[in-house]
Amino acid sequence: MRSLLFISISLVSGTLASGFPDLSTRSQTLAACHQISSVISASQVFFPPSDGYISDNKHALVSSSEPSACSVEPGSTQDVGRILQILGNSSTPFGVKSGGHTGNPGFSSTHGVQISLARFNTFKVNTKAKTVELGPSLAWDDVYRRLAPYGVNVIGGRIPGIGVGGLTLGGGYSFQTSQYGLAIDNVVAFELVLPNGTVATVTEANHDLWFALRGGGNNFGIVTKFTFKSFPQGNVWGGAIQYTPGQLDAVKAATAEFGKVTDTKAALITTFVYTPEGVSSAALVFYNAPNPPSGMFDAFLNISILPNDVAADRSFPDFIKAVSVADPPGQRGSFCGFPVTNYSLEFLDAIADQISYWGKNLTALDPNVFVAADAELLDRTVFSHGAPSAYPPDRSLVYFPSILSFTWPNSTLDKTIFHAQRKIANRLRVAALKDGQDVKRAAVYPNYALFDTPLEDMYGKNVPRLRRLKRAFDPKNVMGLTGGFKF
Template sequence: MPFLRKIVVAVVASLLSGISGSLAADGIPSSAIAACTKLSQDPNFAHAFTGSPQYDHDISHWSNASSLPSLCTMEPSSPQQVQKLFSIINDTRSPWAVKGLGHCNNNNMSATYGLQIDMSRFSQISLSQDKQSVKVGMGVAWGQVYQVLGPHNLTAVGGRSPTVGVAGLSLSSGYSWVTNEYGFAIDNTLAADIVLPNGTFTTVSESHGGDIFRALQGGLNNFGIVTSITLKTHPIGQVWGGSLTISGDLKALVDATVEYSAKPSNPKATLAVEFLAKNGTATGLIIMFYDGAHPPPGLFDAFVKLPNSTGEVKTQSFFEFVQAGEVAASPTNRATWYSAPVLKWTRDMVEYVHQQVIEYSVKLAKQSKSGTLVSGNIEPFGPQAYGFSRGSAWPHDVDHPYNTFNGLMMWSDPSDDKALFPLNVEYHTKVWNKAISLGLSKPKGQVFFPPNYSQNITPVEQIYGANLGWLRKLKQQVDPWGLISLTGGFKI
């Protein structure tokens, strides 16, 4: 850490006042110094500075490329403390960020050089008496939700990895293993507890604060800090599924993917096919899911019978299925992903993705010192998945059932960041342009990207489309002071 930052943190941590604006060198805004000083003077705030375990936890992300060295961090434990935080932000105009569990892969979105807010103390999970809904704190992981609901033979529409946080996914779009059956996570919210920028703590739903409620369905952090969310529950029993890794020639995997994608969509089934490559050598990963003890004959047979495969598919509980799919990241993991809208997965499109993964794994090796992996993820969701929208901020509907191609690049050396973020954008742009040339996608302005799969260069018009009009008007009403503009994310 630069010497001056050490001085500033030491001064703030020791509760000294009168820090001059001249200490705002080294990229530390004087407003952040003022905010962190106020926090450190309140013994009720669980605040931290660099060098402490809490600080390390609060700034951490699944991808270290998304983390920033905040001046100080704070873990609020009640809506009243969030209200106090907004008061401090308003008084100081400090930059700030709010983080759930840190699966956001865009830096400067859930991270900041100023005041980092970590929501991990909002950890409640409460099933309603009639078991029709579950109220979940924004510091909870989806695996915890499934573990609580499982004994009641229930689930919620949520993350596909157990360590993904409820916060980011439920406020963005929310692809799930049961999206084909019940829609996206944002289609299954019933209410949200939120602290507005003016300090008001309220619960919004379709019947109360409906405009804000709709705006939170894809609007992320643009309208305040959500402390908990209430979700519909859905019945679930034993499920069938698992993953297989394919080595060697992947032609049979391409064939099986094309065959599956051409079938009528089964609402109870979900498939993810991922091509992964390192320095020109590719493997395949298949994850299959069926909401039932056994899938219909022929649905996944072509995948189960693939040669050169390892792994396991079986009947199990939903919680067991999700837990088995967790992929741990190394402590030095740095990663970025992006999306490209694709209407159908034809042979030309699937094979193009396969080849681009190989091509860009070679580019990754040439253009970086520490690049480890390139992936391309194909997820043939059915059109019915897009029919549950209630007029949310993020536009999605059954007439425009675009699947999201999602690709990932991974590396470990921070000095590679500058080259690899734009390389990943180039990679996805090629896939998108290929889909357009095949009549499987449309140009900018005619298709919309899900916010949680989008790079930070994506203009908000490309995410919210015509909804930007009412969203911007609502934001001006909710936040005329511009407090939300002091944080990162896709700013409406």
């Protein structure tokens, strides 16, 4: 059964997408591959059709995979520096892959040189300093499992399989963000390979890079290690509840009412999914203690007639397992964010209406299209846990990072799906304004943003400063050769 909460796509098991650059460009790229192979000492270069090449190019969504000329798995920061120098000097396009869960084509993949951070898998718990060192290629669910014996946790991803690197550099929301802030608010140090090949440890003392790396994506080099603050973690309460289309109104009402909750240990994600029978819904409920206060989630528990996965006094890793179920492999997919300041009943009606309208139209083209939207309820103090950072551009404003999640099997629908997501996001912005929400300056969460989202829509007033910093730390625009949102 498909999850109504998240789309957790199985890794591609077949061939990669076709489409190569012209022969001259590919020849130049292969030359860079061989040059890299000749200078690295703790790394390995792979060519098709080797298993290493296939693994390095594989992404969670087939639409995010591209056939690179070669792939390289650097095993030291010094080799990362050498690789960046070669790529920069030869102007060779490249991709940098952490977990490979981006929904945007070309953001962590390439027709050039694919850099996989698979060998940067540091896991080190410092109980005295109350920190945890993590490599960018680790998956968050694996991190939680390995932290459990220590009785501590860190702020990270909510979906199994998500990599540490991409989520953190984009900001990083978690089930405990209301309590502790974003992932970037809990980083105490970055190990960064700068575009010129030098290695630096970036902390709060490095004011400009510290600001830029926290939410600024991959514009300033390649991060090879994150050091996070840790906090005590006991057992939690929560799980997934699914509903029938006939219970939609009750779920919307319960969601709107939950917006009044101010307990920072609580979190809720309500999902709306199109089905031929109508819009179905689901709730992912969480409380950071063995049991929530009496009655807090009763409105969600009492209306469901379907079996649910909600349990008390469960480990945090066990709770994360309840988040998603794998879909069939080979799916294409895309995400699109629509930030809001309030989930009123009227605005939830607008979300459900848009999912219903576009679900009917898109499934008429292909019945295997999956159309969903998530409402993510957080406490209104969510941005008070950290200092100024690239994202969010204004911590005095409160907005929640809602998301549209679509999957489909056929590449001929790509442009149609992207168009639909843009239309929905625009219509929901209009609906939010009519609802009295101040979303004129609401920043789109970069990790949810569609590939063509303007920088100003994510980083607002920070864009000029980030562009200046980009020029200062990457004057040759080496990181402009890779994918992502570019300053």
